[in-house]
Amino acid sequence: MIDPSTPGDSAELARFGYTQQLKRQLSLGDLLIYGMVFMVPLAPFSIFGGVFDASHGMVPLTYLIGFVAMLFTAISYQQMSHAFPVAGSVYAYVGRGLNSQLGFLAGWAILLDYLLVPTLLYVIGANAMANVIPSVPQPLWIVFFVVLNTLVNLRGIQTTARANRLFLYGQLVVLVVFVVLASIAISNGVNGASWTLKPLYNPTEFSLPLIFSALSVAVLSFLGFDAISTLSEETRGGSRAVGRATLWALALVAALFMVQTWLAALLQPNLVQYPDADASNNAFYEIGRLVAGPWLQVVIALAVAIGAAIANSLVAQAATSRLLFAMARDRQLPQFLSQVHPVTGVPQRATLLVAGLSLVLGLFFVGQINLLASMCNFGALSAFLLLHVAVAWHYRGAGRRLVHGLVPLIGFVIISYVLVNSDIYAKVGGTCWLALGIVVLVFFKATGRSTELQVG
Numbered sequence: 340m341i342d343p344s345t346p347g348d349s350a351e352l353a354r355f356g357y358t359q360q361l362k363r364q365l366s367l368g369d370l371l372i373y374g375m376v377f378m379v380p381l382a383p384f385s386i387f388g389g390v391f392d393a394s395h396g397m398v399p400l401t402y403l404i405g406f407v408a409m410l411f412t413a414i415s416y417q418q419m420s421h422a423f424p425v426a427g428s429v430y431a432y433v434g435r436g437l438n439s440q441l442g443f444l445a446g447w448a449i450l451l452d453y454l455l456v457p458t459l460l461y462v463i464g465a466n467a468m469a470n471v472i473p474s475v476p477q478p479l480w481i482v483f484f485v486v487l488n489t490l491v492n493l494r495g496i497q498t499t500a501r502a503n504r505l506f507l508y509g510q511l512v513v514l515v516v517f518v519v520l521a522s523i524a525i526s527n528g529v530n531g532a533s534w535t536l537k538p539l540y541n542p543t544e545f546s547l548p549l550i551f552s553a554l555s556v557a558v559l560s561f562l563g564f565d566a567i568s569t570l571s572e573e574t575r576g577g578s579r580a581v582g583r584a585t586l587w588a589l590a591l592v593a594a595l596f597m598v599q600t601w602l603a604a605l606l607q608p609n610l611v612q613y614p615d616a617d618a619s620n621n622a623f624y625e626i627g628r629l630v631a632g633p634w635l636q637v638v639i640a641l642a643v644a645i646g647a648a649i650a651n652s653l654v655a656q657a658a659t660s661r662l663l664f665a666m667a668r669d670r671q672l673p674q675f676l677s678q679v680h681p682v683t684g685v686p687q688r689a690t691l692l693v694a695g696l697s698l699v700l701g702l703f704f705v706g707q708i709n710l711l712a713s714m715c716n717f718g719a720l721s722a723f724l725l726l727h728v729a730v731a732w733h734y735r736g737a738g739r740r741l742v743h744g745l746v747p748l749i750g751f752v753i754i755s756y757v758l759v760n761s762d763i764y765a766k767v768g769g770t771c772w773l774a775l776g777i778v779v780l781v782f783f784k785a786t787g788r789s790t791e792l793q794v795g
Contacts, residue, residue: 365573367580369500373570374588376503377563377654380510380595381646384639385463386560387603387626388619389709393553395544395611396537398600401553403539406593408554408757409561411750412723413589415730417582418742420568422733424578428568428658429722430666436733437725440780445725446666447776451718451769452562453659457652457693458700459711461485464648465701466708470624470640481701484648489694492656495683496573499657506650513642514599517627517635521602524630531608538604544611551760558757560596562719563651564589566658569665573684606630620708656697660689670788713762717769720758727751 365373383390387398394401419432429449434442461484465477491502525532567585574580603626613619623643628636664686667676680687704711727747734743758766 363573363575364497365500365570365575367576367584369503370567370570370574370580370584371588371591372503372507373500373654374564374567374584375592376507376650377566377658378561378588378592379563379646379651380507380514380592381599381642382560382592382651383557383596383600383603384623384643385467385647386557386708386712387600388613388622389712390553390557390600391604391607391610391622392612392619394550394557395541396604396607397541397545397550397553398538398557398604399597400539401550401557402560402593402596402600404550405554405557405561406589406596408750408753409558409564409589409593410586411746411753412726413564413585414742414746415723415726415750416565416568416585418730418734419726420571420578420581420585424571424581428565428662428665429726430662430671432568433722433725433729434669436729441725441729443666443671443780443783444773444776445722445729446662446671447779448718448725448769448773449565449722450659450662450666451772452715452722453566453655453662453718454693454696455700455711455715455718456562457488457655457659457697458704459708459715460647460652460655461697461701462704462706462708462711464644464652465705466620467624467640467644467647470621471637471644477705478702480644480648481705482698484652485694485698485701488649488653488656489690491653492660492690493680493683493685493687495685496570496657499653502653503650506646506653510642510646510650513638514595517630517639518598518602520631520635521606521626525602525605530606530629532606533608535605537608538601548760551756554757554760558716558720561589561592562715563654565719565723566654569658569661616709620706652697656690656693659693660686663689663692710762710764713765714768717758717761717765718772720754720761721769721773723754724751724758727754 383398383402390398390401416429416432419436423431423435430442430446432442433445461481464484465480468475468480469477492499525534564585567588568581571578571581603623606626606629613622618625624636624640627639663672663676664679666672667674667689676686676689676692678686678688727750730743730747
């Protein structure tokens with residue numbers, strides 16, 4: 340039975356032609372934890388080597404610029420969550436604030452991100468577990484992670500929220516242990532390390548194209564604040580809670596990212612790039628071994644596996660299923676995906692579809708961490724471009740010039756620059772995905788199917 344415990348929020352939802360189908364059970368704290376778990380406080384552990392290579396060692400600088408870049412997008416999300424407090428995230432915001440056909444393309448673009456993020460996380464988790472139990476093949480780990488997360492998500496959003504709290508606390512404990520031991524190791528000159536600001540700015544290596552190229556990979560760590568908006572219809576407190584959680588989660592994880600990557604980079608004073616892909620993929624695990632020996636290497640690997648392949652994948656699967664639910668409810672995807680379980684309030688079929696796709700793609704892309712990361716970013720960043728345009732258009736003439744004019748303009752420019760400097764394979768693959776979306780739109784038009792959304 341669906342719980343209509345927040346009649347004000349339900350009435351607000353009715354303005355857009357929807358009834359309250361999902362259960363409103365989440366608090367502001369639940370949203371904040373959800374966003375932080377999605378972004379993963381330990382996210383740099385798994386892609387540190389890739390960002391290190393691309394930025395020539397200036398990893399914390401890359402994350403600082405990434406925070407600034409994402410802050411403008413987070414503000415735009417906050418504004419649109421106030422205007423349109425419905426599930427569907429950027430799909431709903433662009434579709435209602437700008438144009439329904441562009442809204443479909445925004446949803447289609449970020450769907451690439453949402454479909455590939457769980458896959459990437461399972462691949463990262465399997466790679467991490469190979470550092471703990473090398474005898475178990477990575478594909479078996481992927482199967483285990485997919486089945487476990489699907490069972491938890493099918494039990495309901497409250498079960499997911501409780502699991503999120505446990506996962507977040509565990510990750511923060513591991514992070515504190517690493518920060519303390521890494522600081523001691525640097526003070527003792529382990530591996531030639533010394534206290535310096537060089538990872539934040541190395542004048543002999545610095546260039547804007549270099550940093551923005553690295554940013555196209557590092558920005559993956561920030562993706563997740565946007566997924567908070569997919570829970571708008573399951574939140575007590577409505578759009579205000581969604582907007583506040585979005586900004587707070589982004590700021591908190593940015594600070595954590597910078598601290599851990601600064602310490603890790605200090606422990607690699609003689610490197611600007613790793614010699615091969617294997618060394619890059621396992622860079623942080625080796626840093627853990629340098630800091631405190633094999634036991635910390637194992638702890639970091641386990642934390643990455645649990646944080647990525649269980650905690651992060653859990654919320655990624657939930658967010659993706661809500662996006663599929665919202666688009667199917669509006670007849671932009673097959674309508675069977677809009678079915679909601681009468682007891683748990685979960686979009687069950689959408690959840691199972693995400694699980695199946697993640698399993699197939701995860702087994703296909705085993706070991707392809709950097710390629711998957713770049714592909715995920717392309718979809719999200721393309722959708723963010725349309726979001727910024729939607730903010731400026733929706734509030735034209737009646738909004739605040741700073742928040743509704745300058746902020747989306749700066750956000751658009753930064754995201755565009757990152758996209759231009761992204762991986763060539765990601766650009767090719769992402770462009771093909773968008774082209775497929777355009778074909779689907781043409782099919783809709785040819786068959787007389789409308790993409791119009793009720794504005795409220």
